[in-house]
Amino acid sequence: SVDYGPVFIQEPDNVIFPMDSDEKKVSLTCQARGNPAPTYRWLRNGTEIDTESDYRYSVIEGSIIINNPSETKDSGQYQCFTTNMFGSILSREATLQFAYLGNFSGRTRSAVSVREGQGVVLMCSPPLHSPEIIYSWVFNEFPSFVAEDSRRFISQETGNLYISKVQPSDVGSYICLVKNTVTNARVLSPPTPLTLRTDGVMGEYEPKIEVHFPYTVTAAKGSTVKMECFALGKITHLYASLPCGKKGTKGTSDALLSPTHFEYEFLTQVHSRIQPT
Structure with a gap:
């Protein structure tokens, strides 16, 4: 047989481990061929793991198994x-991440009182979580959910609910619901009452952008990019800026534009720059 150095058959992949899992161990896979048969070691954040002195770690046929994994340690x-x-060869990096969703603070939330026609932001203030969560809002009672439209927007960055011009039908109790994308666990916030003030109706006023685009977005070629922008107030026109020097288009106050490889969701005038990777 021919002697040769190690060649990877399988390198480790990213792993997300649910902290409430009944499985009390997690593994990262590594497999290589070579002659003579190669030996394996593992590094975490650039430092070699001492599998001999820590009983929680074991390496079996190249793969590392971590018993009773801990977010702080692992x-x-x-x-x-x-x-x-x-x-000798070194694999690509693989991320071990822990999935969890905490509870909202049980503190009572103060009522928000605005004039009819005024814009308002209801804060979600989500609990600690990992990885991403999906936000929605319950209106008055479950399962009556807030439907997004040209007046109402739920930021999937912060969870905040934006209402551009409050109407009497908006009066009620609002509850932020968050869902972990890995574990599907859900938790509800304490209710936030929304009431109307009795000292008049809000007049027309210039729109104020409350949710801004980041200045630069880095994206892989061929991927979908979704950016958020929302304004409070009366919106009369919408302008969409496109990449690669293309001329922007003018539309209504609620539009969805889909240029090649990118998806933009606009609710008012927006400007941003996309850098492909």
Whole structure:
């Protein structure tokens, strides 16, 4: 047989481990061929893991198994290092992340009182979580959800609910609902009452952008990019800026534009720059 250095058959992939899982161990896979058979070591955040002194770690056929994983001790970037007398190779980095969703603070939320026609922002203030969560709002009672339209917008960045011009039909109790994208766990916030003031109706006023685009967005070629922009107040026109020097288009106050490889969701005048990777 021919002698040769290690060659990867399988490198480790990113892993998300639910903290409430009944499975009390997590593994990252690594497999290589070589002659003579290679040996394996593992690194976390660039430092070699001492699998001999820590009983929680074991390496079986190249893969590392972590028993009773802990977010504080075990989350991070992992690499597999394999070697024989003819060479050594280091795998790509793989992230071990822990999925969880905490509870909202039980503190009573104050009522928000605005004039009819005024814009308002209801804060979600989500609990600690990992990884991403999906936001929605319950109106008065479950399962009556707030439907997004040209007046109402739910930011999937912050969870906040934006109402551009409050109407009498908006009066009621609002509850922020968050859902973990990995575990599907859901928790509800305390209610936020929305009431109308009795000292008149809000007059027309210039729109004020409350949700801004980031100045620069880095995206892989061919991927979908979704950016948020929302304004409070009366919106008369919408302008959409396109990448690569293309001329912007003018539309209504609620539009969806889909240029090649990108998706934009606009509710008022927006400007941003996209940098492909």
